[in-house]
Every structure is written in structure tokens, then in C-alpha cells.
Amino acid sequence: MATPQQKKQCFGADPVACRETNHYREEYIEAFVNKWDALIDWESRAQSEGDFFINVLRERGAKRILDVATGTGFHSVRLIEAGFEVVSCDGSAEMLAKAFQNGRQYGHIMRTVQVDWRWLNRDIHGHYDAIICLGNSFTHLFSENDRRKALAEFHATLKHDGFLILDQRNYDAILDHGYTTKHTYYYCGDNISVYPEHIDDGLARFKYSFPDRSTFHLNMYPLRKNYTRRLMHEVGFQHIETFGDFQETYRENDPxxxxxxxxxxxREEPDSD
Structure with a gap:
């Protein structure tokens, strides 16, 4: 029997046929999670994104934040150090353990909860000023029912004037024009390759290669931008602003x-006269 350290990712006989929401738990094995911080490079990522999320939260008066895809804790730690009250969630027990460990290294005892977004209110109580769902995490949901259910749970967990910050890869550009990346903002680690081995309308299968020749994969659903915005509107979000690589104005294929x-x-509309 394999120990956790020896466990390997398994996508079955046909990896591109693996299109199941719950499979992400099998993808974030301990060996991959232990590489995640090298992939992100906390210092470089902090420099590249600056105070974008901190400013968005402060401008809207948010104080109590639910980080529903904390991963190894990068944004949770940044927000805690900026003075926000943060509860950090993830569906992966391995990610949460690593996030808690990282928090300790920065001198923080993180409040962590393992959750499934589709039943978020079963495990998370109270309401929050803002929810953040970052790191392209929402694309782990493969069915529209799952996506609608998760967004509805996010909506219900927010205060009446709360808001959601959710990011995603620019799958429109990948699907329509092929894959290119600047690796400027999200994956800042040196000598690490991130590339889609397979892409179609229902699957983006990314390969992650590290300097020690270890490789891992993630199977994700390629969300189109306008589809994501439509789902948000349909579950009850009223006003949605979309940024491209932290910029308000951008050409659609660039970010x-x-x-x-x-x-x-x-939002109350101003009088026309």
C-alpha cells in the first residue's frame, strides 16, 4: 500500500475522459502540494499583483473575508497581514495543512475549514463582507449544476452588500487562438513549465513540470468569460466588473x-436628467 508520500496522481486509462468535479481531491496529492509554493513564488507574485485585492476589498469597506480556495495560503496570509479578518477554506486537506504551516511561518494561526463549495453553508456559518475564490480554482467544477450551486452558496454566505472576487484563466484566448502566457502574474516560479496538454470545449488538461523532472497534471473546465459572468448574474449578483490581469481596460486576447x-x-441608477 502506497504511503501518502508515494501516492501518485491517477486519471484512469484515458486521462482526457476524466471530467469529474470531485476528482480534484485526487489531483492535489502531497507531492504536488509541496511543489505549489515553488510554482507560485510568493515574493514574486506579491510584487506582480501589488495591492490589487487589498485595494478592491478596502474600497468596498470589507473587513471579514472568506477565502474559499486558499490553496497554500498566499492570499489569506497577505490579507491577514493587511488587517483583514480571514477564514481560509479549501476542499483539499493537503492544501489546508500546507496553508496552516505557511501561516505559522509568518506568525499567524490561520482559521482553516475544509469545505465543498456546493454545500458551503453546511460548514461555514455567519455572513461575510467578501468572498475570494482565486487561483483559477472555480474551473475545477465540471458540471453547470455544480457551478450554479457553488455560486448560489457564495451568494447566500455574503452580507446583503457583500461581493465576490473570482478569477479564471483566459480560456477564450486558449480555445480560440491557442495557448500563450507571459507568466507575469500568477505562476512566477523559475524554470517551471505550465502548459495545456489537451484542450477542448469541455476540458483543459494542464501539465506542470518542475526542475527536478517531476510532473503533475490538473484537469479543469475551460470557462469562457461571458459564460461565467452570465452565471453570476443568473444566481443573483447584480453588478459585475471584470479586470484583465489587474487592469480595467484590456484587449480580450491579451490577459x-x-x-x-x-x-x-x-446599485441605484443615477437620474438621467
């Missing part, structure tokens, strides 16, 4: 990532 800021509250 590596889109960031959606979706507000729960209605």
Missing part, C-alpha cells in the same frame, strides 16, 4: 487571467 468582482447589492 492570462480575468478577475470578476461581483456585487450582491443592487
Amino acid at each position: 492570462d487571467f480575468f478577475i470578476h468582482v461581483a456585487e450582491k447589492a443592487y
